[in-house]
Amino acid sequence: MYFSRKILMVSLLCIYASCNADAQRGGLSLDYYIETCPSVEEIVRSETERIMSIAPTLAAPLLRLHFHDCFVRVSSYDIGCDGSVLLNSTKNSKAEKDSPPNFTLRGYGSIERVKAAVEEKCPGVVSCADIVALVARDAVSILKGPYWKVPLGRRDGRISNASEALANIPAPTFNFTQLKASFAVKGLTSKDLVVLSGSHTIGTSHCSTIATRLYNFSGTGAPDPSMDPEYVARLKSRCRPTDNTTLVEMDPGSFRTFDLHYYENVGKRRGLFTSDSTLLSDGLAGSYVRRQGSLATAAEFFEDFSDSMVKLGSIGVLTGKEGEIRKRCDAVN
Ligand code: HEM
Structure with missing residues (x-):
């Protein structure tokens, strides 16, 4: 009797813990902006709808942007979805977007437009990395795909390095062993x-x-x-x-x-x-x-x-006091 009650309690705790872990992956949480920018998801949704009503083919590149953001900076620095894919090259550094795997990426202007709309309502609060994650979700759901809750609270990175994109984005020529290794990292x-x-x-x-x-x-x-x-x-x-x-x-x-x-x-x-x-x-x-x-x-x-x-959106996120909240997405503050 005692044993079975104990098992029940442990199971309930595990269920609670795993739900909680899902909601708070890597320091992210579902209600992160509840006080600082409660309307962020509505703003992102309506801007994404507006963009897609004008250019429906942008949905796919907007999803791909999130993937390419999250897969870079990981192996050596443990950083992933940090908005680094959005940064422009500077005099001293060639950015991810100027690396061969990203030559075919599109949608940077759309992210900038959504960010501007969010900034108007909640200046200096919502990261570009979170905006990319929300836009990807909305783009998929507008194309009749699934809708999922996006844990939020990512901060923006300050470094974007072309060679890291080349080293981390899997190539379309990869076989299963190579893909599996690239994902496992x-x-x-x-x-x-x-x-x-x-x-x-x-x-x-x-x-x-x-x-x-x-x-x-x-x-x-x-x-x-x-x-x-x-x-x-x-x-x-x-x-x-x-x-x-x-x-x-x-x-x-x-x-x-x-x-x-x-x-x-x-x-x-x-x-x-x-x-x-x-x-x-x-x-x-x-x-x-x-x-x-x-x-x-x-x-x-x-x-x-x-x-x-x-899971993808939680890879190597910067949280707390790490990184920054960029004013615009293509340049560090
Ligand atoms: C498994 C390894 C993957 C490889 C090797 C790969 C490779 C590619 C390549 C080469 C393109 C076409 C680029 C072009 O010529 O324009 C592409 C397009 C695309 N990929 Fe992947 N991809 C992979 C996984 C993913 C993942 C995980 C996502 C999203 C979560 C994704 C989303 C997309 C989308 C939406 C497009 C269409 C983009 C557009 O219409 O411009 N891919 N991918």
């Missing part, structure tokens, strides 16, 4: 990897990113043999070998809706990058891809995606 699992790769259900890629895969895979002068030949033919008809400007849809036919089609495509050997196709080479990730690709509803994926985004 940030405390993310293979499940987070396969779930977050589901982001490629929205957005576009430049032809130049896939040229080698289509025309000269591993120096063979032929396409990647693991790709569906029909899909290769369709991509080749859009992308000439030296094309640097044309865009292709990451999830053909539904690249503006956050849904399960990405998994359906990858399961049919229509992953756009090696990093997408390679998910099939791992037991756990492969079965996740096949399962989600066959489901009628996205409920499970949406829940998984929300959980993994909260």
Whole structure:
């Protein structure tokens, strides 16, 4: 009797503790701005809606910005989602945004616009890093994807270094082992990897990113043999070998809706990058891809995606008195 009551109490404590831990990951909390800027989420939401009503294709890059922000500065400095991706290069330092993996990033102006709207109401209070996290969530949910609560309280970093972006952002040519290692350094699992790769259900890629895969895979002068030949033919008809400007849809036919089609495509050997196709080479990730690709509803994926985004958004955050609250997002104060 005593034993079972003790087990019950321990279980209840664990449930409470894990909920609390989720809400307060890495020193962040859901009600961080309740006194200092209670309307921050409404302001960000309405600005993001306004931006997307004018330029709907910006949703995908805005999600990608958050990923690229969180993945840099981690391995050597234990810093992640600190708004460093938004800083401009200076006379003395080349910033992350001027590093090859970020040449195709967009949406900096939108973040600056949202920040200006927040500053108008709550000057000097809300970090750019938090704004990036909120905008990413809102962009996904506006495209009919999941909605998750974003723990807040990130502070902005003062350093942005191009070589760190190059060293930390995974390449589209990565195989599963490389991707898994790249995610593990940030405390993310293979499940987070396969779930977050589901982001490629929205957005576009430049032809130049896939040229080698289509025309000269591993120096063979032929396409990647693991790709569906029909899909290769369709991509080749859009992308000439030296094309640097044309865009292709990451999830053909539904690249503006956050849904399960990405998994359906990858399961049919229509992953756009090696990093997408390679998910099939791992037991756990492969079965996740096949399962989600066959489901009628996205409920499970949406829940998984929300959980993994909260984890992603908590990587190496600066809190308390660390860093600063930038006045504008592209320069330190
Ligand atoms: C697993 C490793 C990943 C690799 C190797 C990768 C690589 C890439 C590349 C190369 C592009 C296209 C760039 C271009 O040519 O324009 C892209 C686009 C995109 N990625 Fe990823 N990505 C990964 C994971 C993620 C994650 C974790 C997220 C979000 C949480 C994400 C979100 C996106 C989005 C939304 C786009 C479309 C961007 C647009 O429309 O401009 N990716 N990714």
